[in-house]
Amino acid sequence: MSTPVHLRILGALFRRFLSLGVLAILGLTGLPPVRAADTNSWTATLAEAQGQTVYWNAWGGDDRVNAYIAWAGVEAKKRFRIEVRHVKLGDTAEAVSRVLAEKAAGKDVRGSVDLIWINGENFSAMKQHGLLHGPFVDRLPNFRWVDTDNKPTLVDFTVPAEGLEAPWSMGQFVFLRESRRVPDPPRSAAALLAWAKVNPGRFNYPQPPDFTGTTFLKQVLLELAQDRSALCRPVEEAQFAEISAPLWDYLDELHPVMWRNGRVFPANGPAQTRQLADGEIDIALSFSPEAASSAIESGQLPDSVRTFVWKGGTIANASFLAIPFNSRAKSGAMVLIDFLLSPEAQARKADPRHLGSLTVLDVDKLSPADQAIFKALPKGKATLSPEELGTPLPEPHPYWMDRLEKQWLTRYAAGR
Amino acid sequence: MLRLFPPLAVVLLVGPVLAGLAGTLLPAFDYLPVLGHRAAGLQAWTQLLELPGLRTSVWLSLSTGLVTTILSVLLVVLLCAAWHGTRAFAAMEAWLAPLLSVPHVTVALGLAFLISPSGWIMRCLSPWLTGFSQPPDWRIIQDANGLSLMFGLIAKEAPFLLLMTLAALGQADGERGSVVARTFGYRPMIGWLKAVFPRVYPQIRLPVLAVLAYGVSVVDVAMVLAPTTPAPLAVRVVKMANDSDLNLRFIASAGAMLQCALVLGGVLFWWMLERTVRWWGNRWITTGWRGGRESIPRWIASVAGATLGLAVIFGLLAMAVWSVATHWRFPAAIPAGLTSANWKLHASGVTDAVWNTLSLAVCTTAFSLILSVGVLEFEAATGRRTALSKVGLLYVPLVLPQVAFLFGAQVLLALSRLDGEWIALAWLHLVFVFPYVFLALADAYRAWDERYRRTGLCLGASPLRVLLRIKLPMLLRPIAAAGAVGFAVSVGQYLPTLFAGAGRFPTLTTEAVALSAGGDLRSVGIYAMLQMALPLAAFALALAAPAWCFRHRRGMHVIR
Numbered sequence: 001m002s003t004p005v006h007l008r009i010l011g012a013l014f015r016r017f018l019s020l021g022v023l024a025i026l027g028l029t030g031l032p033p034v035r036a037a038d039t040n041s042w043t044a045t046l047a048e049a050q051g052q053t054v055y056w057n058a059w060g061g062d063d064r065v066n067a068y069i070a071w072a073g074v075e076a077k078k079r080f081r082i083e084v085r086h087v088k089l090g091d092t093a094e095a096v097s098r099v100l101a102e103k104a105a106g107k108d109v110r111g112s113v114d115l116i117w118i119n120g121e122n123f124s125a126m127k128q129h130g131l132l133h134g135p136f137v138d139r140l141p142n143f144r145w146v147d148t149d150n151k152p153t154l155v156d157f158t159v160p161a162e163g164l165e166a167p168w169s170m171g172q173f174v175f176l177r178e179s180r181r182v183p184d185p186p187r188s189a190a191a192l193l194a195w196a197k198v199n200p201g202r203f204n205y206p207q208p209p210d211f212t213g214t215t216f217l218k219q220v221l222l223e224l225a226q227d228r229s230a231l232c233r234p235v236e237e238a239q240f241a242e243i244s245a246p247l248w249d250y251l252d253e254l255h256p257v258m259w260r261n262g263r264v265f266p267a268n269g270p271a272q273t274r275q276l277a278d279g280e281i282d283i284a285l286s287f288s289p290e291a292a293s294s295a296i297e298s299g300q301l302p303d304s305v306r307t308f309v310w311k312g313g314t315i316a317n318a319s320f321l322a323i324p325f326n327s328r329a330k331s332g333a334m335v336l337i338d339f340l341l342s343p344e345a346q347a348r349k350a351d352p353r354h355l356g357s358l359t360v361l362d363v364d365k366l367s368p369a370d371q372a373i374f375k376a377l378p379k380g381k382a383t384l385s386p387e388e389l390g391t392p393l394p395e396p397h398p399y400w401m402d403r404l405e406k407q408w409l410t411r412y413a414a415g416r
Numbered sequence: 417m418l419r420l421f422p423p424l425a426v427v428l429l430v431g432p433v434l435a436g437l438a439g440t441l442l443p444a445f446d447y448l449p450v451l452g453h454r455a456a457g458l459q460a461w462t463q464l465l466e467l468p469g470l471r472t473s474v475w476l477s478l479s480t481g482l483v484t485t486i487l488s489v490l491l492v493v494l495l496c497a498a499w500h501g502t503r504a505f506a507a508m509e510a511w512l513a514p515l516l517s518v519p520h521v522t523v524a525l526g527l528a529f530l531i532s533p534s535g536w537i538m539r540c541l542s543p544w545l546t547g548f549s550q551p552p553d554w555r556i557i558q559d560a561n562g563l564s565l566m567f568g569l570i571a572k573e574a575p576f577l578l579l580m581t582l583a584a585l586g587q588a589d590g591e592r593g594s595v596v597a598r599t600f601g602y603r604p605m606i607g608w609l610k611a612v613f614p615r616v617y618p619q620i621r622l623p624v625l626a627v628l629a630y631g632v633s634v635v636d637v638a639m640v641l642a643p644t645t646p647a648p649l650a651v652r653v654v655k656m657a658n659d660s661d662l663n664l665r666f667i668a669s670a671g672a673m674l675q676c677a678l679v680l681g682g683v684l685f686w687w688m689l690e691r692t693v694r695w696w697g698n699r700w701i702t703t704g705w706r707g708g709r710e711s712i713p714r715w716i717a718s719v720a721g722a723t724l725g726l727a728v729i730f731g732l733l734a735m736a737v738w739s740v741a742t743h744w745r746f747p748a749a750i751p752a753g754l755t756s757a758n759w760k761l762h763a764s765g766v767t768d769a770v771w772n773t774l775s776l777a778v779c780t781t782a783f784s785l786i787l788s789v790g791v792l793e794f795e796a797a798t799g800r801r802t803a804l805s806k807v808g809l810l811y812v813p814l815v816l817p818q819v820a821f822l823f824g825a826q827v828l829l830a831l832s833r834l835d836g837e838w839i840a841l842a843w844l845h846l847v848f849v850f851p852y853v854f855l856a857l858a859d860a861y862r863a864w865d866e867r868y869r870r871t872g873l874c875l876g877a878s879p880l881r882v883l884l885r886i887k888l889p890m891l892l893r894p895i896a897a898a899g900a901v902g903f904a905v906s907v908g909q910y911l912p913t914l915f916a917g918a919g920r921f922p923t924l925t926t927e928a929v930a931l932s933a934g935g936d937l938r939s940v941g942i943y944a945m946l947q948m949a950l951p952l953a954a955f956a957l958a959l960a961a962p963a964w965c966f967r968h969r970r971g972m973h974v975i976r
Contacts, residue, residue: 055920063761063936070764086765087919088930096660098918104662105830112836112918125660201553207644263645264558274937278534278746279550299743300936413645415472415560 042141045331046080052332053083057095058117060088061270064294068355071348076339082332087113091209092122099131099324111326115333119319120157120211121398123165126322133323133330135163140334142341147362153318157395158232165320166337169349170358171287172392173215173314174307174384176273181282185308189223192283193254200257202282206272207265207413209405212285217404218396219315221247234399244404248411255412262412277301289389290356293380297352306382313391318360343370352380421790422802425850426809428787432825432847433813439824443669448827453666460666464674467667469646474678477648480562481632481682484569486689489624491570491724492577494717496616497608498710501591508721509582515575515728517900517951519908519925522944524568524640525932526731529738531564532557534746536734542747551746558643565641565648569634571724573627577620583859584619588612605714606707614697626814628686629679633817636910636929649675653819654911657826672820679817732948738941758938765927770946773923775838776913777906777950780845784853784902785895791854792861793883805858810851822915829916836918844912853902860894890972892965896958904951924950 054076060066066086073084089095095113102111118126126132137143146153146167153167154160161167177185181202186195196203206213222228224246235243255262259281266272269286276284277300286292295301321340323333339345343366346359363374379385442448446455464470499505529535534551542548557564585591590612597607633650642648647655653675656668738744739758741751759766795802803809825844829835864887872882888895910925917926928943966972 057919060930063939066765067761074764085768085920088922088927089919090930091658093660094658095919097658097662100660100662101827101830105827107830107833110833112920122660259553260555263560263643264555265644267644270936275534277743280534280746302745409646410468414469415646 042139045139045334048331049329049335050081051083052329053085054114054329054332054336055085055087055112056115056117056333056336057087057089057092057113059090059092060086061090061268063270064298064355068349071354072336072340072345075345076336079339080332080335082329082336084336092116092118096122096125096131099126099326100129102326103129103131108326110328111324113324114327114329115336116322116324117168117319118165118322119317120395121401123156123161123320123322124159124398126324127159127162127164131325132164133325133327134165136323136330136334137161137163137166140166140338140341142338142343145343145361145365146341147360147365149362151318151360151362152316152394153360156320157317157401158397161320165322166341167318167360168321168337168340169319170316170360171319172289172309172316172358172389173219174286174289174291174309174389176276176284176286176292176301176305176307176382178276178279178282178302178304179306180304185283185306187308187311189220189250189310193250195283196254196257199282201259201261203254203257204259204262204265204272204275204281205285206268208408210268212269212272212287213265214401214405214408215287215315216285217247217251217408218400219310219393220250221400221404222315222393222396223310223312224250231396231400232394233397240403244407247404248407251412273300276305288357290350290352290358290380290383292382293352294356296382297356297380303381307384309384309388309390311390313393315395316392317395343367343373347373347377350374351377352383353378356380356383418790418794418797421787421794422804425787425791425804428843429804429847429850430809430812432843433816433821435828436821436823436825437816439827440669440672440820441824443666443824443827444673446666448666460670463667464670467652470649473646473649473652474674476562476642476646477632477650477675477678478682480565480569480634480638480642480648481628481630481678482685484566484573484631485624485628485686487566488570488574488577488627491574491717491720492581493609493613494713495578495721496581496585497605497613498714498717500585500608500612501594511725512575512579512582513900513955514952515725516572516579517904517955518728518732518948519904519928519951520569520572520634521636521640521908521910521925521929521932522735522947523572523728523731524637525928525940525944526733526735527564527568527571527727528557528640528731529734529937530727530731531567536730536749539747540749549747557641560643562642562648565634565638566631567727568637568641569631571728572637573631574721574724577623577627580620580623581616584616585612587619587859588615590616601706603707603710605710606705610701614701622808622811622815625683625686626811628682629815629817632679632682633675633819635819636925639929640932649678650817650819653823654914657819657823669823672817672823675817676820679815683815732944735937735941735944735948738937739945741938741941744937758942762939762942766942766946769922769924769927769943770950772921773907773925773950776842776845776921776923777903777954780842780849780906781853781899781902783842783846784850785857785899787850788854788857788898789861789888789895792858796862796866804854810854813847814851818911822911826915835916836920838921841913841916841921844916845906845909848909848912849902849905852905853898856898856901857894861891864891889965893958893962896961900951900954900958903954907947907951 056069058069066088069086073086076082076084095116099111099113143166148154151170156165175185186192192203205216208214208217221244222231225231225243227243230239230243266275272284273295275281289307292301292305292307296303296305321337323330327333343361346361349355349357350359363371444460446453446457446459530537533554533556538546538548538551593612593615594604594608597611598604602610635650635654638648638651642651646652649671653668653671656664656671737751740754740756742753742755744751791802791804826835829840834840868886868890869882872886873879877885908925910929913921913923913926924943924947928940928947931940931943
């Protein structure tokens with residue numbers, strides 16, 4: 001037991017990678033410089049993209065994300081003459097199911113989705129059913145700035161991206177607390193349970209299959225599981241029951257002391273943030289380490305809210321942008337993605353005054369001028385430093401997400 | 417030419433419903449060749465029955481629909497019996513149309529904020545009265561029995577039934593029936609119940625069934641107010657239909673069929689209830705009992721009606737306040753400050769949604785009006801009632817649960833490459849807009865004095881000229897009113913927009929529902945405001961346009 005568990009998982013991931021062949025290795029060893037032929041074909045792509053309308057299907061539950069997408073749309077129109085329409089999804093699965101239905105109905109061109117904000121089980125499903133255009137990622141000029149060494153930008157929940165999706169945003173699971181009522185935050189699963197027992201009705205989590213809620217389940221399971229390495233692959237049903245047992249025991253104990261006795265759950269992260277703002281609860285969850293600062297900035301949360309993480313580390317992942325196989329604006333989508341990967345767009349995204357989510361770029365690789373922009377970004381008062389943010393834990397295999405969600409529904413959403 | 421209208425209306429209206437129903441029914445029995453299923457088996461049904469919490473979902477749907485309908489009907493009957501013919505009643509009538517024009521989900525959002533433990537009522541009472549400095553952990557909304565859902569539905573359905581009853585009262589000569597009963601010594605309420613209600617009820621029967629069906633299969637309001645562990649059946653069916661696991665579609669189809677069965681079951685229950693009430697009522701009427709003190713039921717009716725009305729109004733007011741709030745935290749009774757920043761932030765997204773909403777509503781309403789006039793004109797010319805108005809065909813889209821045929825309609829649209837096209841979306845809106853427009857217009861249209869036509873024809877005008885120069889201008893007021901109703905119906909459509917639009921045509925309603933799940937009440941407030949403002953503007957226009965058009969015609973002035 002000398003190596004920490006998460007390093008062993010990373011090691012396992014790396015071995016998976018090596019077996020994936022040339023493409024992935026190319027990605028890992030850093031990108032080759034942009035060649036002349038690539039430049040030409042990119043010029044052609046830029047030309048083709050002009051006048052296209054890109055229907056960007058992205059989860060629409062967060063106002064600041066929506067505002068950022070709207071900004072990107074205005075810029076794309078100005079710079080590339082691309083029209084961007086944000087299709088606000090309640091759940092990314094809606095768009096996946098639409099593309100899948102289109103494929104089933106034989107609609108191989110003129111599909112209704114051009115660009116999709118995606119990760120995890122949705123990507124895995126699209127990849128598995130051959131619903132994605134590409135690989136296209138190494139054609140994007142701005143991809144060379146992406147940090148492929150230290151950030152999980154080439155694997156998505158253990159599934160290799162293989163150039164079918166471009167990393168867009170980094171997330172790490174964090175907890176928000178009302179510091180006036182939670183001066184000494186509970187920094188582990190066990191501590192949270194103990195805290196909830198002393199403060200009944202003051203904690204909840206979004207209802208799975210909402211991704212923040214499901215991430216809470218995975219986070220607890222990662223902490224309580226005997227053998228974490230089992231989580232990076234699908235397992236047999238009997239094994240699932242055995243490995244997940246500590247999670248259900250934990251929830252059985254937690255739910256009675258939760259908000260509304262664990263019978264009502266907020267619909268998603270933003271709904272939970274609203275409850276934190278209204279004082280319904282004292283601890284909330286988020287996938288964005290800058291969420292608290294950014295919500296304080298916009299007046300949504302009181303400025304006494306602070307961020308904390310668990311001592312054993314929290315789940316980190318990237319979210320991606322992908323293009324469906326039947327998109328009618330593939331060039332437009334690619335040009336838009338490339339713009340979103342530019343230092344300028346990424347810096348705005350990282351700015352807590354706008355969105356405040358971690359960049360996928362390797363800031364050290366950027367030009368001095370661009371580096372300066374990133375260095376000048378204000379740090380919100382509720383944002384943790386990289387050291388305080390602690391160890392990022394890799395996402396379990398999508399299998400676990402699916403199974404945990406189903407099992408949760410059976411156990412806690414089946415009524416009396 | 418006129419002959420074409422009735423069949424056209426039937427095809428446009430019933431066609432998609434039947435085709436959609438078939439498109440839902442077949443996958444329920446595991447038949448959907450595009451996904452490689454040709455089995456025709458019962459697999460989907462066994463999987464449906466194994467869904468965790470299915471029984472609770474079913475019970476929740478049924479009880480919601482039945483309780484909502486029973487209480488709405490009771491309230492309307494009490495209100496009419498107690499106040500029909502009074503000045504207060506006439507004042508209330510004026511409030512009905514605007515109240516009705518507000519989409520269901522807007523009302524639900526307002527109510528949710530009003531009554532929740534951290535809501536406006538509690539904010540006004542805390543901490544000086546309640547002692548709460550943080551909201552209490554009470555399960556008021558999303559309660560396990562769906563009481564808050566029922567409350568939200570009654571707040572919308574009772575006004576609808578009231579309006580229908582008022583229309584029926586005019587036809588059933590309620591006023592004079594009431595007077596005669598009173599001269600026989602009956603107390604006013606008992607007299608109304610015994611002499612007027614039996615004649616009114618047959619006419620509001622179909623609207624009552626529409627309310628029942630809506631309550632059993634409601635989705636958008638349920639997403640705001642219903643419990644989620646588990647949710648009512650219709651909500652779960654919609655979720656399954658939109659899942660990335662396509663195998664769930666078969667279960668969703670079976671679920672949609674189960675939803676149909678629930679509505680049928682509800683209707684059956686209602687039918688038995690009607691028989692019981694009729695049997696008992698006939699004996700009661702013939703006892704000759706003149707009634708006693710009526711102050712208590714009168715008081716109950718007024719308090720219940722006023723509570724609902726005020727709850728809706730204050731809920732909507734709260735949304736208006738939210739849309740301009742800087743921040744507004746518990747237990748502050750009013751926001752910390754007011755700002756226009758929220759509106760500016762949403763300006764671009766709102767423009768799109770408003771444009772989509774407007775274009776859909778205007779086009780479908782206009783087309784529905786033309787279609788309705790065509791059908792009614794055919795009826796006037798031939799003196800026959802068409803199948804549309806005779807057998808209640810109009811109510812088919814209103815009584816059948818939306819999920820049962822929208823889901824199939826979506827598959828068919830995908831196969832015909834029409835999904836995500838504006839025309840498909842407009843068509844589905846038409847299916848729901850046309851019945852309301854037709855119903856709203858029919859009575860006034862049929863009541864038009866035929867002698868004007870004959871006079872016109874005798875003076876040498878062609879039938880078309882008579883229609884365009886005499887009849888339609890004279891009927892401008894009811895036509896405008898019917899148009900406003902159709903407009904409001906289109907604005908409020910949630911599921912049809914979601915299913916046929918492929919996400920490409922966000923409307924105010926789909927955006928409001930999407931935002932209501934999470935986000936900021938400030939943005940929800942903005943969409944709720946607009947959602948309310950558009951239909952209200954349509955109603956205002958419906959009042960103003962005829963007045964302006966006839967400003968130089970003394971005989972056409974509104975007499976009040």
